Amino acid sequence: MVFAGQGDARRSMSLLWRAPGPPQVRPGPRPALSVDLIVAAGIAVADAEGMAALSMRAVGERLGRTAMALYTYVPSKSELVDLMYDHALAELPTGYDTAAGWRAAVTAWAEDLWEFYLRHPWMLQVSPARPVLGPNEYVMLETVLRALRESGLPAGVLRRVVGALTHLVRGAAQTIAETRRAPVETGMSDDEWWYARSALLQEVALDFTERFPVVTWMESEGAYRSEDETVPYLEREAREAFATGLGVFLDGVEAAVRRNDAGRAARGARGGAR
Amino acid sequence: MVFAGQGDARRSMSLLWRAPGPPQVRPGPRPALSVDLIVAAGIAVADAEGMAALSMRAVGERLGRTAMALYTYVPSKSELVDLMYDHALAELPTGYDTAAGWRAAVTAWAEDLWEFYLRHPWMLQVSPARPVLGPNEYVMLETVLRALRESGLPAGVLRRVVGALTHLVRGAAQTIAETRRAPVETGMSDDEWWYARSALLQEVALDFTERFPVVTWMESEGAYRSEDETVPYLEREAREAFATGLGVFLDGVEAAVRRNDAGRAARGARGGAR
DNA sequence: CAAATTAGTTTATGCCGTAAGGAGTTGCAA
DNA sequence: TTGCAACTCCTTACGGCATAAACTAATTTG
Numbered sequence: 001m002v003f004a005g006q007g008d009a010r011r012s013m014s015l016l017w018r019a020p021g022p023p024q025v026r027p028g029p030r031p032a033l034s035v036d037l038i039v040a041a042g043i044a045v046a047d048a049e050g051m052a053a054l055s056m057r058a059v060g061e062r063l064g065r066t067a068m069a070l071y072t073y074v075p076s077k078s079e080l081v082d083l084m085y086d087h088a089l090a091e092l093p094t095g096y097d098t099a100a101g102w103r104a105a106v107t108a109w110a111e112d113l114w115e116f117y118l119r120h121p122w123m124l125q126v127s128p129a130r131p132v133l134g135p136n137e138y139v140m141l142e143t144v145l146r147a148l149r150e151s152g153l154p155a156g157v158l159r160r161v162v163g164a165l166t167h168l169v170r171g172a173a174q175t176i177a178e179t180r181r182a183p184v185e186t187g188m189s190d191d192e193w194w195y196a197r198s199a200l201l202q203e204v205a206l207d208f209t210e211r212f213p214v215v216t217w218m219e220s221e222g223a224y225r226s227e228d229e230t231v232p233y234l235e236r237e238a239r240e241a242f243a244t245g246l247g248v249f250l251d252g253v254e255a256a257v258r259r260n261d262a263g264r265a266a267r268g269a270r271g272g273a274r
Numbered sequence: 275m276v277f278a279g280q281g282d283a284r285r286s287m288s289l290l291w292r293a294p295g296p297p298q299v300r301p302g303p304r305p306a307l308s309v310d311l312i313v314a315a316g317i318a319v320a321d322a323e324g325m326a327a328l329s330m331r332a333v334g335e336r337l338g339r340t341a342m343a344l345y346t347y348v349p350s351k352s353e354l355v356d357l358m359y360d361h362a363l364a365e366l367p368t369g370y371d372t373a374a375g376w377r378a379a380v381t382a383w384a385e386d387l388w389e390f391y392l393r394h395p396w397m398l399q400v401s402p403a404r405p406v407l408g409p410n411e412y413v414m415l416e417t418v419l420r421a422l423r424e425s426g427l428p429a430g431v432l433r434r435v436v437g438a439l440t441h442l443v444r445g446a447a448q449t450i451a452e453t454r455r456a457p458v459e460t461g462m463s464d465d466e467w468w469y470a471r472s473a474l475l476q477e478v479a480l481d482f483t484e485r486f487p488v489v490t491w492m493e494s495e496g497a498y499r500s501e502d503e504t505v506p507y508l509e510r511e512a513r514e515a516f517a518t519g520l521g522v523f524l525d526g527v528e529a530a531v532r533r534n535d536a537g538r539a540a541r542g543a544r545g546g547a548r
Numbered sequence: 549c550a551a552a553t554t555a556g557t558t559t560a561t562g563c564c565g566t567a568a569g570g571a572g573t574t575g576c577a578a
Numbered sequence: 579t580t581g582c583a584a585c586t587c588c589t590t591a592c593g594g595c596a597t598a599a600a601c602t603a604a605t606t607t608g
Contacts, residue, residue: 013478019478027604028605028606139486145489155491167441171438212412244438248438249526253526256525299575329565331565340588340589351565
């Protein structure tokens with residue numbers, strides 16, 4: 001039985017896993033480029049100018065070639081992005097010591113991942129839900145799972161916990177990445193921007209405080225306000241928001257672990273005969 | 275002091291908050307369209323064909339106009355997307371009863387939001403971090419906060435908890451939205467796809483089980499496998515993953531609430547001064 | 549040396565957002 | 579009533595995008 005598109009799938013999997021490919025010596029001019037060179041150039045463009053600036057032309061130009069030259073090595077732009085995605089993941093650390101418990105290891109993993117996303121914000125524009133199945137994605141998965149397995153939770157729960165963790169990290173990173181991009185694009189500092197916007201809000205939404213009492217209360221409590229230590233405030237706040245969210249979530253995981261251990265003990269005591 | 279781009283900001287805020295605008299009777303042919311019509315058409319296109327198919331031409335066509343006609347009402351495509359974003363949010367429920375406790379209310383909110391995103395997957399492609407400040411975004415914020423404030427947590431923590439909750443909901447929704455899109459685009463059922471891919475994986479990554487022992491263990495435990503109740507498996511699994519993640523996180527919030535209450539009691543007992 | 553095969557270029561197609569200018573419509577002042 | 583200003587909407591055009599198709603030039607194999 002042959003499934004539609006399987007040929008393309010085979011090609012893309014071969015690229016991702018760097019399968020040996022066709023024989024080494026072939027007629028024709030020798031290749032001046034390679035998949036790896038192109039992927040590296042793509043990552044360089046995306047790092048420097050963002051995902052929006054990643055075009056086949058831009059990547060080709062960085063290599064002194066035309067856009068079309070890339071198509072000899074890579075079937076399409078979306079394949080290139082997949083390759084960039086998996087390749088970039090390779091720079092993540094992999095060994096987390098679980099001697100101090102799974103929680104410390106998972107926290108370190110999440111923080112490293114967070115910082116990784118801040119170094120490569122374009123990664124956040126590649127949907128993690130799309131099924132690429134590259135080697136480094138598996139390395140990353142293996143890495144968290146190795147730490148988290150120490151918790152003793154059943155496999156199904158582990159899978160879901162990892163999913164939720166990933167969502168948290170990506171969401172937090174996206175918030176801060178956006179925060180960083182904004183002043184560059186609008187030419188306004190965070191403070192200027194906030195000042196202008198809140199002035200506009202008051203102008204345009206006269207009944208704000210009546211319509212949104214709780215939001216107003218939050219603002220009066222200082223939950224949304226820059227505290228006049230202007231420069232790195234939003235950044236610091238975002239970092240803290242991430243730490244808090246992660247901590248709260250892991251508290252929840254710890255609760256689940258306790259329940260699981262208790263359940264296992266009870267089942268064990270009742271007589272292990274299943 | 276005048277900030278760069280403030281004029282544009284004023285225009286977009288006026289549109290978002292539907293400020294009265296210029297006088298009603300004016301020379302020139304009477305407008306056949308309106309901002310609301312255009313926003314509705316945009317949402318219709320995005321709902322039906324996805325964000326990728328949302329072009330000014332497509333929206334204009336749905337209204338029997340050219341793309342350029344829209345620019346009389348809306349300054350740019352990105353403004354239109356912002357308006358669509360805020361407008362769509364209006365369909366979210368707003369009143370959650372906290373009589374049964376904040377947790378039930380917050381859970382219901384998160385589930386409604388999740389289903390909302392599944393109805394309008396294109397919303398997930400609009401970054402929530404970007405600052406639009408439309409009225410319905412504030413309504414949504416007010417809604418969660420009203421429920422969550424019952425927990426008694428301080429404002430700063432509330433803000434971060436809401437952020438993390440949003441990340442969880444969006445991440446989970448994105449996963450399932452992608453899962454739904456895939457079979458349509460590739461013409462393969464989930465099962466076919468999985469079968470083809472795992473065959474390819476074995477072909478291309480011969481040492482998979484040695485390189486990824488924990489992942490392999492997870493798979494052997496059935497954590498990633500379709501259980502042969504083929505049809506709605508991935509969907510059901512995604513739903514369950516969301517429920518688990520949300521539950522775990524809220525367990526963590528409950529722990530924070532207990533700590534907070536205990537701290538307040540201690541401080542109170544120590545003598546309420548200050 | 550000729551044939552086959554390949555790398556890379558040029559050119560072209562059909563999308564996209566949107567700038568510019570023009571045609572037709574309407575309200576108001578003269 | 580006429581003329582003008584303000585307005586909506588259209589056509590056309592520009593520069594960008596991914597990529598298909600045809601071509602040139604380099605290189606190995608027979």
